[in-house]
Amino acid sequence: MIRAILVDDEPLARDVLREYLAADEDFEIVAECANGFEAVRAVTEHDPDVLFLDIQMPKLDGFEVLELLDRSPVIVFVTAYDEYALRAFEVHALDYLLKPFSEERFRTVTGRIKGQLRQPRTAVAPLGSALRTKPLLRLVVRGEDGTIQVIPASRVDYVEADDDSASWSRSSIYLKFVP
Amino acid sequence: MRIGVYAAGLWTAVALILSLTLLVRPDVPFGNAVLAALPPSLLLGVIALAARYPCRAVPLRKTPISRVLATHVGTALAASSLWVLAWKASPDVITPNLLLLFGIGVVIYDSAVTVHYLTMELEASRIAEEDALRYQVLAREAELKAFKAQVDPHFLFNSLNAVASLCGSRPNDARQMAQLMADFFRLTLRISSKERIPLAEEIELVSRYLAIEKVRFGARLASHIDMDDVAGRCLVPPLLLQPLIENAVRHGIASVVDGGTIDIAANANDGTLRIRIENPTDPDRPQPRGESIGLQNARGRLAAISNGRASLRTAEADGKYRVEIELPS
Numbered sequence: 001m002i003r004a005i006l007v008d009d010e011p012l013a014r015d016v017l018r019e020y021l022a023a024d025e026d027f028e029i030v031a032e033c034a035n036g037f038e039a040v041r042a043v044t045e046h047d048p049d050v051l052f053l054d055i056q057m058p059k060l061d062g063f064e065v066l067e068l069l070d071r072s073p074v075i076v077f078v079t080a081y082d083e084y085a086l087r088a089f090e091v092h093a094l095d096y097l098l099k100p101f102s103e104e105r106f107r108t109v110t111g112r113i114k115g116q117l118r119q120p121r122t123a124v125a126p127l128g129s130a131l132r133t134k135p136l137l138r139l140v141v142r143g144e145d146g147t148i149q150v151i152p153a154s155r156v157d158y159v160e161a162d163d164d165s166a167s168w169s170r171s172s173i174y175l176k177f178v179p
Numbered sequence: 180m181r182i183g184v185y186a187a188g189l190w191t192a193v194a195l196i197l198s199l200t201l202l203v204r205p206d207v208p209f210g211n212a213v214l215a216a217l218p219p220s221l222l223l224g225v226i227a228l229a230a231r232y233p234c235r236a237v238p239l240r241k242t243p244i245s246r247v248l249a250t251h252v253g254t255a256l257a258a259s260s261l262w263v264l265a266w267k268a269s270p271d272v273i274t275p276n277l278l279l280l281f282g283i284g285v286v287i288y289d290s291a292v293t294v295h296y297l298t299m300e301l302e303a304s305r306i307a308e309e310d311a312l313r314y315q316v317l318a319r320e321a322e323l324k325a326f327k328a329q330v331d332p333h334f335l336f337n338s339l340n341a342v343a344s345l346c347g348s349r350p351n352d353a354r355q356m357a358q359l360m361a362d363f364f365r366l367t368l369r370i371s372s373k374e375r376i377p378l379a380e381e382i383e384l385v386s387r388y389l390a391i392e393k394v395r396f397g398a399r400l401a402s403h404i405d406m407d408d409v410a411g412r413c414l415v416p417p418l419l420l421q422p423l424i425e426n427a428v429r430h431g432i433a434s435v436v437d438g439g440t441i442d443i444a445a446n447a448n449d450g451t452l453r454i455r456i457e458n459p460t461d462p463d464r465p466q467p468r469g470e471s472i473g474l475q476n477a478r479g480r481l482a483a484i485s486n487g488r489a490s491l492r493t494a495e496a497d498g499k500y501r502v503e504i505e506l507p508s
Contacts, residue, residue, distance in 0.1 A: 009433070010337070010395050016344035035436050058436045058461060080336035099340035138465055152463050 002117060005031045005046060007039040007065070008054040008078065013099065017052055017078065020106045026114065036060025037148050040068045050074040050113050052097075055084050059150060064140055066091055068148070074116050076109055183228055190291055191224030194262075197283050207272045215272040219265035223284060226258045227291035234295040251292055259284030310486065318483030331425060334391075341395050356394050363387040370417040378445060378452070379411035385424050385443065392428050399438025400428065410445040413452045413508040416480050422473030423456055423502055430471070431458035431500055452508040460500040474502075481506060 004027050008014045014032055021027045031042040035058050043051065051073045055062035062077060063084075075093040077084065078101075088096045094116055095109045139151040198216040207215075237250045262284035266273055273280070338360055345353035366384050370376050382404060389402045420443075427441045439459030446453055470478075474493065481489035481504065489506035 009399075010341070011397050012341040012344040012395060013337075015348055016340070019344075019347045037436075056433065058434050059463075080333045080340065099336050100343040138463070150463050152465065154466065 001028045002026050002050060002113065003028055003030045003046065003048045004050045004052060005029070005033065005039070005042050005048045005073075006052045007033045007036075007042075007057070007062070008052075009034050009057045010054075013054065013078070016100075020103055021110075024107075024110055027110065036062070036065045039065045040148060043069055043071060043073065047071055048073050049117055050076065052076050052078050055079040055081060060140065060148070063087065063091065064138075068140055074113055076113070187224045187228040189224075190227035190287065191220045194220035194223040194283075194287055197287070201283065202266075202274050202276075202280060203272055204274060212272060215269040218268070219262055222265045223258070223262045223287055226261065227288060230254065230258070230288060230291045231295045234292060234299060238299065239296055251289070255285050255288045255292075258288040314483050314486055317479050320479065331429075334425065337395060338391055345394075352394075356391070359387065359391050359394070363391060367418070367421075373417050375414040376417045377411060378406065378413045378415050378454075381415055381417065381420050382406055382411070382443070382445070384418075385420055388421060388424060389428075389441070392432075396428075396432060396438060399435075400432050401438075401440040402443070403440055404443045406443070406445040407447065410447040410452055410454075410508075413447050415452070415506070416484055419477060419480060419504075420454065420456070423477055426471055426473045427456060427458035427500070430464075430467070431460045434461040434464045435459050435498075447508045450508055452504075452506050454504040456502045458500055459498055460495065462495070462498055477502075477504070 004021060006014045006017050006021075006029060008017070011034075014034075018029060018032070021029060030046045030048055033039040033042050037059055039051070039053070040060070042048075053062045053065065053075060055077060056079065060068070062079070066075065075088075075091070076095045076097060077088045077093050078097045078099065080099040082098055085096050094112055097105065097109060138153055139156065141149040141151065195213070195216055198220060199212055203212040203216060233250055233254050237247050239247065259281050263277070263280055266280060338356070342353050342356050342360075345356055363384070366387060370380060370384065386402075386404065389400070393400050393402075424441065424443070432438050432441065442455070442457040444455045474491075478491050481491055485506055489504070492503045494501045494503075
């Protein structure tokens, strides 16, 4: 069984993915998420094989979700925007589905997912650092308990190196980060 | 500056000629007459040029006529007194008619005032013409941009994706969604070719747009429209609000996990139409650089239709983003 998580803030967009996946008995949907926060939590909890990921979502966009993952499921972006294709390639996404897509096109994607998962799983490092090609707009911090804090870069007063940890402050809130 | 020198020279020449023909005694040799008349004429020429400042201080259109008269009678008396005093230096060349001497000073000063007012009017009308032209160009550009921005292609793709999704599970809803989209695009085409439409029609377009987005966003998107009858009849450029509502969905509702309500209010009184659009937003979202195209367009078009008498203000506070438009109705 291939364990999948669907991430999209529009219920109808998830419906069509669910419908197409239901027709393929190799797939099992283990979670559905309507925003980036839920996605990060669900991936940590379920450790899926594949993530169908929308890009434009509240709080965390698809790329920011990837930055926060400490596992590397197969990624398939599903979006109406074609301008992110290059970035998707940079983060080693397996495919890039443009909405709306045909069932045929979807089947080629599920075929590629199966092919990819049959390969011995090479240890791919979590993506985090590979994504830092643009100036930071916001910091996303994941706590040990899975909670997530989003901090707009404009509200960060300073970042301080402190031996082997780093701390930074946002107005009155003070965060400490230990590697 | 150079024009000022020419003007002063011109007034000096006029004063000189009048002095030589009317004031100087006929028995004075021409050379001596000129030498005697030149200093007071030069003084009057400079004073005539300086008359521009009182003219600027009391512009004709913005000042009560009594104040204009008082100002210029006062300055004319002062100017002419200086002119008479300047002549006192050479009393033997000049006719003893003090009244004539004084009168000539007043006449020259007042004609200078007239000429200053004329040039000020010419300048004002040239600026008004330039403004009108600039607004026309702005309007043309805004129309073009509005035409291009009429439909955000991603709105189309996402809506089509919703239709595709509904086809599988709820075919009747899919039909209805297709119908909503057709209605919206048809109305867009119909009104975009017009110069002005009643606000009620624009609101109708906005409602159709929101009906489609509600299918996509489900419970996350609600809307409330409050428009009085007078406001509904006011004329506005087509597609003035639609791009702003699109922003409210894309950058507002879509950025908030639980969504919220887009509030639209319009009322008209005292000859002013006021429109307010308010939507929830995530204060922590990455801040976009500069204004969105939709907002820039709306500003450009408002400036174009009302010669700068309309305004568009935006404000963000407590998780709410607000656009307020005021235009003459």
